[in-house]
Amino acid sequence: MKKIDGASQMQVGELRAFSVDGISVGVYKHSDHGFYTFEDACTHDGAEICNGHVEGTEVICPRHGARFDMRDGSVRRMPATSPLEVFANEIKDGELYVEIDNF
Numbered sequence: 001m002k003k004i005d006g007a008s009q010m011q012v013g014e015l016r017a018f019s020v021d022g023i024s025v026g027v028y029k030h031s032d033h034g035f036y037t038f039e040d041a042c043t044h045d046g047a048e049i050c051n052g053h054v055e056g057t058e059v060i061c062p063r064h065g066a067r068f069d070m071r072d073g074s075v076r077r078m079p080a081t082s083p084l085e086v087f088a089n090e091i092k093d094g095e096l097y098v099e100i101d102n103f
């Protein structure tokens, strides 16, 4: 697990990208104690998906509008057809850690 410096200061409803060991990780804070974490790269054409926005549990790509469910990465709307890579996460001592070791 890798610590994401700064994620613990995020507000509920905030979407941000963090660089972790050279990987751009998208982080969405969905509740006081909960985050969705995923690769910040759209599977359609590589757009930085954190420049898009969120509706419910879906993140929407800013380039062509593909939608992904942040809980499991599944595609909810074309033009993407492959799921988003999602990372397990946990909070320890108030800090967010993400599982990217096998990525």
Ligand code: FES
Pocket: 042, 043, 044, 045, 046, 047, 061, 062, 063, 064, 065, 066, 078, 079, 080
């Ligand atoms: S790059 Fe994301 S929908 Fe095309």
